[in-house]
Amino acid sequence: MVSLEEIVTYFTDPTAVGYTPEKTLIYALLLVVAASFIFEILKKLKIKVDYKLAISVIPYVILGSILRVLQDAKTFNSYWLITPGIYVFVFGIAFTVLLFSILVERKFGIRYFKTLFVLGLFAIAFMLPLLHxxxxxxxxxxxxxxxxxxxxxxxxxxxxxxxxxxxxxxxxxxxxxxxxxxxxxxxxxxxxxxxxxxxxxxxxxxxxxxxxxxxxxxxxxxxxxxxxxxxxxxxxxxxxxxxxxxxxxxxxxxx
Known part of the structure; x- marks a missing residue:
């Protein structure tokens, strides 16, 4: 009988190569659940989903890609830099910066998406030179x-x-x-x-x-x-x- 530990390892083992139909299905289901959860969070934070939000999160998408390639290049070696961990890790970074950006907006009047975007660019500028x-x-x-x-x-x-x-x-x-x-x-x-x-x-x-x-x-x-x-x-x-x-x-x- 397959244990729960074996099931978890199958889907999260950083040494595993490639995808399987089972992994693909599970990741898709997790994505649906996470997407619904994030949408509700944005509504509670009163963040409108528009082109301003879309542009401001693009640097974090690029940052995630850079980190993943650095993992592929063996510059880093972490579960949090491969699927599915990297999605959680990068979302955690982006969400933390989003909360900080909201606080900056409330205190200084600088629109949240500007702070979010600029800090994302700084992160890219810091990580990109690690690639050759x-x-x-x-x-x-x-x-x-x-x-x-x-x-x-x-x-x-x-x-x-x-x-x-x-x-x-x-x-x-x-x-x-x-x-x-x-x-x-x-x-x-x-x-x-x-x-x-x-x-x-x-x-x-x-x-x-x-x-x-x-x-x-x-x-x-x-x-x-x-x-x-x-x-x-x-x-x-x-x-x-x-x-x-x-x-x-x-x-x-x-x-």
């Missing part, structure tokens, strides 16, 4: 394949939230494609790896754009509460930006 970028070819290839998506999103008539989410997710798709196709990396996540193994790395791009556009259209049609709609899109954008930035930085550092 050597792959100029990877940078140009990602830029080359990603630029058309930015042009398309600029030209089409769509709301800003949908454009942000799509841009973030396609950055992930492009970085993954370049890493797999040109530099011998491999995909760890269950669903993308299934398509990539059957078809090719390019299939991930088509899978991603079809999936993300479909999800956004469904949200716009059935999600009637505007703030919750934006919140869900922010989460989807964060997931894409986080994994995309990690893949991009790994590629540049050849980690």
């Amino acid at each position: 970028f050597v792959n100029l070819k990877g940078f140009f290839l990602v830029s080359l394949f990603y630029l058309p998506w930015l042009i398309i999103l600029y030209k089409i008539k769509w709301n800003a939230a949908n454009k942000f989410v799509t841009a973030a997710q396609m950055f992930d798709a492009t970085s993954t494609y370049v890493a797999l196709q040109y530099f011998g990396y491999y995909e760890q996540h269950v669903v993308p790896s299934l398509f990539i193994n059957i078809f090719s790395p390019a299939s991930f791009i088509f899978l991603k754009i079809a999936g993300i556009v479909g999800i956004l259209l469904i949200l716009d049609k059935f999600s009637k509460e505007e703030e919750f709609n934006i919140y869900l899109k922010l989460l989807i954008g964060i997931l894409g930006l986080g994994t995309g930035t990690r893949d991009f930085l790994r590629l540049l550092a050849l980690v």
